[in-house]
Amino acid sequence: MKIFLSIIVPLYNEETCIKKLIDKLTAVGEKFDFNYEIILVDDGSTDRTWQLIEQHKQFIPQLRGIKFRRNYGQTCAMVAGFDHANGEVIVTLDGDLQNDPADIPLLLDKMREGYDIVSGWRKYRKDHFSRVLPSRIANGIISRTTGVQLHDYGCSLKAYKADCVRSINAYGEMHRFFPALASMTGARVTEIPVNHYPREFGVSKYGFDRIFKVFSDIFAMNLIIRFSSTPLLGFSLCAVPFILATCFFGCIAVLAELNQWISGKSLFFFFATALNAIAAIHLLGNGVIAELIVGNSDLSHTKMPEITKKEIKVAPHEK
Amino acid sequence: MKNKHANNIRYSIIVLLEEDNDGFADYICSLDKIFSDAEGSYEIIIIANGKEAALRQELPEIRIQGKLKAFSLNKKAPQAVCLSSGFKESCGEIIMVCGSYQQLTHNAIKHLLTFLDKETDIISPWRQNRVDSKFSQLQSKVFNMMTQKIANTDLKDLSCIVKIFRRRVLEETELYGNMYRFLPVIAAKKGFKTKEVPCEHYQERGKQGLYSPTEYFGRIVDIFTLFFHTRFVKKPLRFFSILGSIFIFLGSSALVYAFFQKLFFDYPIGGRPVLLMALLCVVFGIQLASTGLLGEIIAFTHGRARKEYNIDKII
Numbered sequence: 001m002k003i004f005l006s007i008i009v010p011l012y013n014e015e016t017c018i019k020k021l022i023d024k025l026t027a028v029g030e031k032f033d034f035n036y037e038i039i040l041v042d043d044g045s046t047d048r049t050w051q052l053i054e055q056h057k058q059f060i061p062q063l064r065g066i067k068f069r070r071n072y073g074q075t076c077a078m079v080a081g082f083d084h085a086n087g088e089v090i091v092t093l094d095g096d097l098q099n100d101p102a103d104i105p106l107l108l109d110k111m112r113e114g115y116d117i118v119s120g121w122r123k124y125r126k127d128h129f130s131r132v133l134p135s136r137i138a139n140g141i142i143s144r145t146t147g148v149q150l151h152d153y154g155c156s157l158k159a160y161k162a163d164c165v166r167s168i169n170a171y172g173e174m175h176r177f178f179p180a181l182a183s184m185t186g187a188r189v190t191e192i193p194v195n196h197y198p199r200e201f202g203v204s205k206y207g208f209d210r211i212f213k214v215f216s217d218i219f220a221m222n223l224i225i226r227f228s229s230t231p232l233l234g235f236s237l238c239a240v241p242f243i244l245a246t247c248f249f250g251c252i253a254v255l256a257e258l259n260q261w262i263s264g265k266s267l268f269f270f271f272a273t274a275l276n277a278i279a280a281i282h283l284l285g286n287g288v289i290a291e292l293i294v295g296n297s298d299l300s301h302t303k304m305p306e307i308t309k310k311e312i313k314v315a316p317h318e319k
Numbered sequence: 320m321k322n323k324h325a326n327n328i329r330y331s332i333i334v335l336l337e338e339d340n341d342g343f344a345d346y347i348c349s350l351d352k353i354f355s356d357a358e359g360s361y362e363i364i365i366i367a368n369g370k371e372a373a374l375r376q377e378l379p380e381i382r383i384q385g386k387l388k389a390f391s392l393n394k395k396a397p398q399a400v401c402l403s404s405g406f407k408e409s410c411g412e413i414i415m416v417c418g419s420y421q422q423l424t425h426n427a428i429k430h431l432l433t434f435l436d437k438e439t440d441i442i443s444p445w446r447q448n449r450v451d452s453k454f455s456q457l458q459s460k461v462f463n464m465m466t467q468k469i470a471n472t473d474l475k476d477l478s479c480i481v482k483i484f485r486r487r488v489l490e491e492t493e494l495y496g497n498m499y500r501f502l503p504v505i506a507a508k509k510g511f512k513t514k515e516v517p518c519e520h521y522q523e524r525g526k527q528g529l530y531s532p533t534e535y536f537g538r539i540v541d542i543f544t545l546f547f548h549t550r551f552v553k554k555p556l557r558f559f560s561i562l563g564s565i566f567i568f569l570g571s572s573a574l575v576y577a578f579f580q581k582l583f584f585d586y587p588i589g590g591r592p593v594l595l596m597a598l599l600c601v602v603f604g605i606q607l608a609s610t611g612l613l614g615e616i617i618a619f620t621h622g623r624a625r626k627e628y629n630i631d632k633i634i
Contacts, residue, residue, distance in 0.1 A: 053634070065633065084633070286609045
């Protein structure tokens with residue numbers, strides 16, 4: 001019994017709507033002509049969420065539950081879901097019924113057109129300006145750096161091919177940017193408008209400080225994908241400007257010394273040479289160490305950030 | 320984990336013998352007495368850390384049948400190593416770790432054990448009314464304050480060696496070096512339920528008063544290790560990029576300032592320190608950032624099996 005679809009729902013103190021959620025999910029699931037599973041991840045809830053999951057588990061065989069020791073945040077909950085999912089396709093959605101499970105078939109239809117990731121787009125979302133602005137800025141930066149154009153990164157309702165998410169090294173607040181991260185490995189990303197219901201209680205936080213964190217994560221991810229199999233190359237490229245500067249300042253320092261220019265200035269050029277040389281040597285040294293780390297790791301290169309691939313049908317030879 | 324199910328032992332008392340103690344035999348016997356009153360069976364495991372001679376000398380005087388195991392490490396090892404070698408020999412569901420001499424009163428230990436209900440994973444004693452000298456109280460207070468601030472925890476007394484915890488805590492927590500001290504903090508970050516219980520204690524023995532400078536320095540490094548370990552082990556670049564970007568920002572703004580002066584006001588900048596300082600800052604920034612990248616590569620290639628979340632149950 002091969003499972004095709006895994007639906008992952010992170011839950012944090014959702015005892016009020018968990019029943020409705022499961023009902024809606026199973027109602028959608030009945031229409032599927034393939035096997036599916038629902039993975040409910042209890043993100044350290046302090047209410048009866050877990051007991052309710054255990055209760056429902058007895059009647060619904062497709063249901064699976066993961067319970068965290070404490071609250072780790074939505075990203076961790078989703079990553080735990082990815083780690084335990086058996087399906088070829090993974091769908092994530094919010095536990096607070098802001099997303100409509102009835103949209104899942106639409107995502108899957110779109111995926112059949114040849115996409116690896118289909119993101120939901122809350123087209124008719126009305127939010128306060130103060131929440132939209134930072135998210136706009138972050139979206140802008142991420143679109144520029146990754147080349148993925150999405151209207152709505154924040155929407156939890158997304159469908160992924162399982163291969164695409166397994167290679168993502170995610171933490172912190174990164175679940176918003178799974179499509180952007182995955183696109184760096186070659187995944188084809190698109191979006192479709194989905195239903196969105198207003199949040200009944202609680203506020204989602206999204207501030208400027210997170211932009212910095214996300215930016216540093218994207219930077220790291222980008223470099224790792226590009227250079228994890230040839231780290232010395234990456235570090236050497238960074239070192240090139242410093243090597244050039246060392247040569248440049250070094251020549252001037254020698255000239256200044258030979259022509260006996262004013263001593264203050266020649267000292268400056270000497271120090272500038274020294275500083276640039278230090279930076280260059282440090283970078284090259286780090287590059288070599290990085291090469292050692294990668295070379296000694298027990299991951300084979302195929303396990304390195306995986307570039308997503310698609311099968312191209314080979315037409316049979318006509319004779 | 321030997322004989323884990325062979326004999327249903329409830330308590331394993333691991334005694335780390337690291338300092339000379341004349342009354343060691345009496346101390347072990349008194350521990351034995353406490354637990355013979357308690358419910359459930361128990362075992363006492365003594366690990367001598369570089370004190371084999373002392374252990375051999377005291378051992379004949381400890382008259383406990385069947386419940387005692389004694390080991391000696393062939394070489395003096397960090398506390399975490401010592402503990403984990405003791406842990407490997409233990410099979411109790413609840414582990415209590417003790418130091419070389421009696422730190423807590425009998426009643427205090429009994430009191431602590433009553434707090435270990437189903438929900439609690441670790442109990443850390445809080446020596447609320449310290450009877451030690453003012454100076455060592457002050458030292459301890461400063462240390463604990465620093466830990467509280469840096470590691471963002473509300474545990475008030477980490478200097479006491481005695482800790483009681485469930486087996487699964489140590490099974491799921493990697494300890495190394497001098498991190499045993501911080502076990503309640505690390506475990507609490509992993510989602511284990513920690514309780515700090517006020518209790519009575521005896522005066523500290525062994526080395527007292529002013530420690531050597533190396534030891535103070537070591538403590539500070541330990542706290543920093545804890546800080547890094549609990550927050551950035553999976554995402555080292557975040558730590559380094561914050562530091563690095565501060566330096567790069569300072570350096571590049573100083574550079575812009577200097578060139579601005581040169582271009583528009585024709586100030587000489589070649590002989591002034593501002594230019595060198597600016598360059599130095601940029602170089603520092605780049606070094607930090609590249610160290611962070613190195614860290615990220617290590618975390619990526621070697622830390623994939625290590626998850627950021629801890630799972631309690633799967634159904």
